[in-house]
Amino acid sequence: MSSLPAPARRRLTANFHFIKSCNFRCDYCYATFADLVGRPVLPDEQLFELTRRLARRHTKVTLVGGEPTLYRRLPDLLGAVKAEGALTNLVTNGSRIDVAWLQANAANLDFLTISIDSASADIQHLLGRAAHGGKTLSVEHYTTLADEARRRGIVVKLNTVVTTRNQRDDMADLVRRLAPERWKLLQAAPVEGQNDRFIADLTPTRDEFDEYVARHRDALTESEIRVVDEPIDMIRGSYIMVDPLGRFFDSADGTHRYSDPILDVGIDAAFAQVEFDPDKFHARAGDADYAARPDDTVGGVRVGERASTTTSPAALELARYTLEGR
Numbered sequence: 001m002s003s004l005p006a007p008a009r010r011r012l013t014a015n016f017h018f019i020k021s022c023n024f025r026c027d028y029c030y031a032t033f034a035d036l037v038g039r040p041v042l043p044d045e046q047l048f049e050l051t052r053r054l055a056r057r058h059t060k061v062t063l064v065g066g067e068p069t070l071y072r073r074l075p076d077l078l079g080a081v082k083a084e085g086a087l088t089n090l091v092t093n094g095s096r097i098d099v100a101w102l103q104a105n106a107a108n109l110d111f112l113t114i115s116i117d118s119a120s121a122d123i124q125h126l127l128g129r130a131a132h133g134g135k136t137l138s139v140e141h142y143t144t145l146a147d148e149a150r151r152r153g154i155v156v157k158l159n160t161v162v163t164t165r166n167q168r169d170d171m172a173d174l175v176r177r178l179a180p181e182r183w184k185l186l187q188a189a190p191v192e193g194q195n196d197r198f199i200a201d202l203t204p205t206r207d208e209f210d211e212y213v214a215r216h217r218d219a220l221t222e223s224e225i226r227v228v229d230e231p232i233d234m235i236r237g238s239y240i241m242v243d244p245l246g247r248f249f250d251s252a253d254g255t256h257r258y259s260d261p262i263l264d265v266g267i268d269a270a271f272a273q274v275e276f277d278p279d280k281f282h283a284r285a286g287d288a289d290y291a292a293r294p295d296d297t298v299g300g301v302r303v304g305e306r307a308s309t310t311t312s313p314a315a316l317e318l319a320r321y322t323l324e325g326r
């Protein structure tokens with residue numbers, strides 16, 4: 001179980017899956033929260049209180065779902081994170097944002113992470129990365145989002161899940177066009193209770209995943225795009241995650257394990273009930289947005305300045321070695 005010292009703010013990212021609902025139906029989705037009855041979300045007051053606590057504790061808060069843009073007060077939630085001085089990241093399928101949305105939210109959005117699994121509409125459709133009626137998003141829509149976000153000072157990132165259905169695909173042209181600051185490649189992973197129905201057929205072997213990564217790294221050698229690969233064993237236990245009911249959870253053992261509600265027992269007590277491995281987090285460069293290049297600017301402000309209240313190197317070092325049983 002996890003135990004970290006208690007600095008003012010930790011150079012770590014909290015991933016708040018604050019909403020269960022999604023308008024897409026990706027067959028591999030490991031954040032369906034199918035094990036949560038109904039469509040639970042915290043009441044607004046609790047949602048904002050918990051968000052503020054996470055923002056006071058972490059250098060960056062990533063708002064994720066489900067699909068976060070389905071929540072009508074998402075702009076206010078982003079504002080709440082910024083008001084506490086943390087960086088904001090939004091992970092979205094891109095279906096419900098446009099130029100006007102980016103314009104309205106640019107001041108409170110540091111990173112926009114778009115999830116795209118293929119340039120091919122057929123493959124996206126095959127994966128379920130499509131709206132209920134089967135409609136996929138166009139390459140033009142994605143590239144407009146990326147260009148317009150960048151124009152407003154938002155750092156663009158890209159997530160792709162590698163499965164048996166897109167493992168032979170070639171994304172290089174689209175990725176060059178999108179020009180994300182970072183392209184994260186995730187090996188589709190079985191998470192018991194989340195994606196049991198299709199995942200056995202969708203999970204690529206490690207060799208197949210590595211081949212996809214190597215092929216695209218080769219193709220993008222000349223670009224400045226940072227390609228980050230996360231095989232299953234790297235993903236598990238390396239993310240700090242909070243579920244729609246306001247509980248920490250981990251998938252270190254291949255299924256979701258939940259803490260008690262953070263607002264009931266406190267953030268430290270809840271965090272101690274789940275597994276998080278800081279070594280893995282750093283090995284996958286989980287802190288790259290604010291640690292590796294502190295002189296970079298986001299929204300006109302040095303990342304290093306924003307993170308000025310973060311954990312000291314000594315405390316971070318300690319954090320790496322305070323996991324129980326190590």
Ligand code: SF4
Nearest residue numbers: 022024026029066093
């Ligand atoms: S868009 Fe994201 S949250 Fe929605 S089904 Fe796909 S992977 Fe899951």
